[in-house]
Amino acid sequence: xAATWTVPALLRAVARNAHHEVHFVQVTHLSSxxxxxQTSGRLIYRKPATLIMEQERPTKxxxxxxxxxxxxxxxxxxxxxxxxxxxxxxxGFEGLLSGNRALLLHDYAVHLRGSARHWQLSLVPRLPVxxxxxxxxxxxxxxxxxxxxxxxxxxxxxxVMRLSP
Amino acid sequence: MNARVVVAAVxxxxxxxxxALTVRYGQFGGSVTAFLPRGKDPVQQTLVRGLxxxxxAHLVLMAxxxxxxxxxxxxxxxxxxxxxPARPLFTLVADGPRRQAPAIAGFLRRHRYLLAPRQxxxxxxxxxxxxxxxxxxxxxxxxxxxxxxxxxxxxxxAAARPWLAKAGPAVHHGVWVTNRSTLLLAVTHHSGFAxxxxxxxxxxxxxxxxxxxHAGYRLQVAGTAAITVATNRHIxxxxxxxxxxxxxxxxxxxxxxxxxxxxxxxxxVPMLTGGVAAAAVVAAVFPVVSVITLGFGTMxxxxxxxxxxxxxxxxxxxxxxxxxxxxVQSTLALTVTAMVxxxxxxxxxxxxxxxxxxxxxxxxxxxxxxxxxxxxPVLVPALPLRAGLRIxxxxxxxxxxxxxxxxxxxxxxxxxxxxxxxxxxxVWDDSVRGLSPVPGALMAATERxxxxxxxPSMTYEALAEGRTAESALARSARLEPLxxxxxxxxxIGHFDMAARxxxxxxxxxxxxxALPSAAVLRRRLSQALAxxxxxxxxxxxxxxxxxxxxxxxxxxxxxxPPPLKARVGALLVxxxxxxxxxxxxxxxxxxxxxxAAIGGAHLxxxxxxxxxxxxxxxxxxxxxxxxRHALAGALVMMIxxxxxxxxxxxxxxxxxxxxxxxxxxxxxxxxxxxxLTLLNVVALLLIAGLGMGYALFLGGRSExxxxxxxxxxxxxxxxxxxxxxxxxVSLLSTVGMTVSVGAFLALxxxxxxxxxxxxx
Numbered sequence: 001x002a003a004t005w006t007v008p009a010l011l012r013a014v015a016r017n018a019h020h021e022v023h024f025v026q027v028t029h030l031s032s033x034x035x036x037x038q039t040s041g042r043l044i045y046r047k048p049a050t051l052i053m054e055q056e057r058p059t060k061x062x063x064x065x066x067x068x069x070x071x072x073x074x075x076x077x078x079x080x081x082x083x084x085x086x087x088x089x090x091x092g093f094e095g096l097l098s099g100n101r102a103l104l105l106h107d108y109a110v111h112l113r114g115s116a117r118h119w120q121l122s123l124v125p126r127l128p129v130x131x132x133x134x135x136x137x138x139x140x141x142x143x144x145x146x147x148x149x150x151x152x153x154x155x156x157x158x159x160v161m162r163l164s165p
Numbered sequence: 166m167n168a169r170v171v172v173a174a175v176x177x178x179x180x181x182x183x184x185a186l187t188v189r190y191g192q193f194g195g196s197v198t199a200f201l202p203r204g205k206d207p208v209q210q211t212l213v214r215g216l217x218x219x220x221x222a223h224l225v226l227m228a229x230x231x232x233x234x235x236x237x238x239x240x241x242x243x244x245x246x247x248x249x250p251a252r253p254l255f256t257l258v259a260d261g262p263r264r265q266a267p268a269i270a271g272f273l274r275r276h277r278y279l280l281a282p283r284q285x286x287x288x289x290x291x292x293x294x295x296x297x298x299x300x301x302x303x304x305x306x307x308x309x310x311x312x313x314x315x316x317x318x319x320x321x322x323a324a325a326r327p328w329l330a331k332a333g334p335a336v337h338h339g340v341w342v343t344n345r346s347t348l349l350l351a352v353t354h355h356s357g358f359a360x361x362x363x364x365x366x367x368x369x370x371x372x373x374x375x376x377x378x379h380a381g382y383r384l385q386v387a388g389t390a391a392i393t394v395a396t397n398r399h400i401x402x403x404x405x406x407x408x409x410x411x412x413x414x415x416x417x418x419x420x421x422x423x424x425x426x427x428x429x430x431x432x433x434v435p436m437l438t439g440g441v442a443a444a445a446v447v448a449a450v451f452p453v454v455s456v457i458t459l460g461f462g463t464m465x466x467x468x469x470x471x472x473x474x475x476x477x478x479x480x481x482x483x484x485x486x487x488x489x490x491x492x493v494q495s496t497l498a499l500t501v502t503a504m505v506x507x508x509x510x511x512x513x514x515x516x517x518x519x520x521x522x523x524x525x526x527x528x529x530x531x532x533x534x535x536x537x538x539x540x541x542p543v544l545v546p547a548l549p550l551r552a553g554l555r556i557x558x559x560x561x562x563x564x565x566x567x568x569x570x571x572x573x574x575x576x577x578x579x580x581x582x583x584x585x586x587x588x589x590x591x592v593w594d595d596s597v598r599g600l601s602p603v604p605g606a607l608m609a610a611t612e613r614x615x616x617x618x619x620x621p622s623m624t625y626e627a628l629a630e631g632r633t634a635e636s637a638l639a640r641s642a643r644l645e646p647l648x649x650x651x652x653x654x655x656x657i658g659h660f661d662m663a664a665r666x667x668x669x670x671x672x673x674x675x676x677x678x679a680l681p682s683a684a685v686l687r688r689r690l691s692q693a694l695a696x697x698x699x700x701x702x703x704x705x706x707x708x709x710x711x712x713x714x715x716x717x718x719x720x721x722x723x724x725x726p727p728p729l730k731a732r733v734g735a736l737l738v739x740x741x742x743x744x745x746x747x748x749x750x751x752x753x754x755x756x757x758x759x760x761a762a763i764g765g766a767h768l769x770x771x772x773x774x775x776x777x778x779x780x781x782x783x784x785x786x787x788x789x790x791x792x793r794h795a796l797a798g799a800l801v802m803m804i805x806x807x808x809x810x811x812x813x814x815x816x817x818x819x820x821x822x823x824x825x826x827x828x829x830x831x832x833x834x835x836x837x838x839x840x841l842t843l844l845n846v847v848a849l850l851l852i853a854g855l856g857m858g859y860a861l862f863l864g865g866r867s868e869x870x871x872x873x874x875x876x877x878x879x880x881x882x883x884x885x886x887x888x889x890x891x892x893x894v895s896l897l898s899t900v901g902m903t904v905s906v907g908a909f910l911a912l913x914x915x916x917x918x919x920x921x922x923x924x925x
Contacts, residue, residue: 028302028303028307028308030302030307030308030311031311031703032311032314032699032700032702032703033302033698033699033700033703034698034699034700035698037299037302037303037307037698039303053305055303055304058303059300059303061300061303061304063304063305072304079336083306086305086306090305133308133309134309151308153308153309153311155311157308157311158308159307159308
């Protein structure tokens with residue numbers, strides 16, 4: 001079975017869920033901080049191009065990306081491309097959830113390991129603008145459900161986001 | 166026969182040489198505004214220079230239409246890559262904001278603590294910033310936000326805010342777009358009014374476009390340079406066509422009368438000689454000659470077309486031209502002397518444009534008269550006129566007798582014209598646009614694109630004047646709270662000021678003094694960090710940057726990177742030893758209220774200006790000066806003619822009908838809905854010159870004088886300018902109409918008031 005577990009198959013499996021709504025816990029490790037920062041909330045994906053991150057702890061905050069524009073706490077939207085830090089986190093994620101293989105392959109070199117039961121997708125940025133702030137992203141999951149997203153910055157700072165229904 | 170050929174050859178060679186020398190060494194300036202006076206008031210000067218040299222004059226706006234957005238982007242990128250190396254022409258070429266970004270970002274980051282306003286450096290204020298910073302680090306962007314620790318107070322963004330706030334076109338995939346087209350912006354090194362540079366700029370853009378695979382796409386080029394080129398091309402094309410028709414008609418007319426090719430050719434010699442001599446003298450005397458001077462001047466010496474006709478038509482039955490020239494020489498000399506002395510009054514105007522014009526016209530007329538008197542008889546020694554022409558003399562004499570009976574109608578007509586002028590709501594159009602024949606569609610495209618780029622309209626502005634750049638900046642900065650209030654009330658849309666981008670030195674020094682020392686800052690940071698997860702060591706670069714800023718040299722205009730300098734430079738200018746900070750106001754709803762609010766604030770050195778009205782006032786003042794001097798000139802002419810004819814009554818007979826013709830001409834034009842401009846005034850001066858010739862030759866006392874001569878001259882003038890009246894360029898058509906109608910009226914009026922002569 002492992003032989004048939006390819007990126008297209010993964011994308012198909014992910015895309016089968018038209019709506020994703022999961023709980024997340026993100027832990028960010030920054031060398032400039034004395035302790036990791038932990039945030040949690042809900043992550044919602046709606047086809048075709050809406051990604052919502054409702055942060056509940058430690059403070060309430062809302063980040064929405066609708067059709068390539070970022071709305072922070074309901075304020076006036078700015079194009080995501082102008083905020084590479086956000087784009088770095090979002091684009092891989094969105095490419096994966098939307099099943100848009102072309103977008104994913106345009107922005108990243110993609111490697112898939114493991115089986116449908118237990119897969120690990122590695123995304124290494126192709127675009128220089130992304131590479132400056134992002135070393136790679138690793139998404140783990142089973143079947144069509146991503147369970148963990150690990151994002152590593154060039155300086156070694158990293159964040160781990162665990163996803164649960 | 167041989168003498169003719171030699172003289173013609175020498176003349177042609179001399180003319181050619183003078184033209185070559187003039188073109189090689191003369192400096193010819195550009196636009197209508199170059200003709201405007203250098204006002205004594207620095208504000209006026211700035212307004213004029215603003216028209217000529219302002220930021221808007223350097224902008225080239227381009228739009229790519231058609232095809233797909235991706236294709237448009239590709240072409241835009243291609244254009245940028247192709248045009249950017251053309252450095253001497255362009256100081257900036259961009260298809261989107263990012264191409265300007267790096268240089269600006271570096272500069273703003275380096276000087277952020279001097280450029281950005283900051284209220285407080287207490288531990289409490291720092292803690293507010295650090296708490297906000299932690300929220301950002303917790304956000305989805307937190308991982309990439311580590312760099313913010315170098316600038317925890319957000320000084321960089323505060324310094325960049327005025328530059329970013331500037332409204333611009335929407336950006337898609339890094340390029341500017343609007344209405345399904347992709348936009349590009351170029352800033353040219355020279356003002357777009359300078360025709361030579363404008364032509365180079367437009368040609369370079371077109372060449373770059375041609376070298377790209379652009380099938381299915383269209384490039385629209387707008388902006389001052391494009392307008393200048395299109396206008397020139399439009400006028401040149403029209404002028405070429407009209408000149409051809411003119412040449413055919415006028416030559417045909419002359420050929421009909423003279424029946425000799427040589428005589429027709431020689432008729433052009435005085436005018437050419439005058440024009441070339443005048444241009445050469447003006448180019449030699451003045452450092453820069455305005456193209457407008459050349460245009461207006463050439464029009465004025467159009468009178469010289471009449472001179473050879475007066476000479477050639479006065480040949481006697483022996484067909485010899487030399488005696489004829491001798492016969493008319495005193496009358497010819499009188500008209501030329503009167504006109505030259507009349508124009509001399511312009512010399513005392515001390516307005517460069519008018520002085521140039523006076524020198525041009527005087528030189529041209531003297532040279533033309535000399536050519537008519539000396540060269541024409543050599544080139545055409547003999548001209549056997551048809552005996553049939555005599556009949557025309559008689560017919561015209563009879564017609565003149567009829568006209569003379571109706572001479573009181575002239576007075577009546579003049580009264581009517583005066584009433585029409587007096588009652589007309591608008592007689593004069595003093596706007597610059599009245600003088601510039603810009604194609605409407607291109608103008609509209611330029612306005613639309615400029616609007617998309619958020620270029621401020623320079624119609625309304627506040628001005629702060631100071632002895633130094635510093636004081637001008639400081640004075641303008643004091644306007645900010647007031648303007649903010651007006652903006653909130655909706656009286657104005659936006660405003661822009663140099664002080665926003667470049668704070669005054671005193672302000673920067675105050676900001677420096679407010680920066681805490683390293684030890685103090687570290688202590689306050691350690692208080693501020695209580696309970697926050699940020700390592701103190703991570704803030705070391707911040708502490709070091711603040712320390713550097715404490716002893717930094719304040720930023721001045723010279724330190725700004727080019728794109729920023731361009732923007733600030735347009736808003737802070739120097740004129741006549743004083744500095745002016747311009748504060749353009751857009752979306753002004755109630756100019757009177759804004760004027761009252763700014764005036765009521767009693768800020769020293771600050772005032773509100775309605776530029777369009779101010780420039781119109783300047784042009785109006787100029788026109789009034791020209792008219793005043795022309796009136797003085799008319800008085801001088803009258804004295805000269807009175808002395809020449811030894812009779813005041815005779816002088817009145819010459820000048821009266823001429824003045825009446827001018828008045829009636831204006832009245833007629835205004836009644837037809839034409840609004841008169843500076844150009845019409847120049848046209849009136851030409852008519853005055855023509856009319857004087859008619860009157861003097863119609864009233865000629867010598868036995869051999871020919872009534873036909875002025876009528877032939879008038880017919881040629883009316884034909885020539887009548888063709889021009891049919892032009893689609895309103896500038897040309899108005900002038901054509903003014904001159905042809907005016908010449909016709911001048912002829913009728915002078916004839917009606919000419920002295921009855923004993924018909925032999």
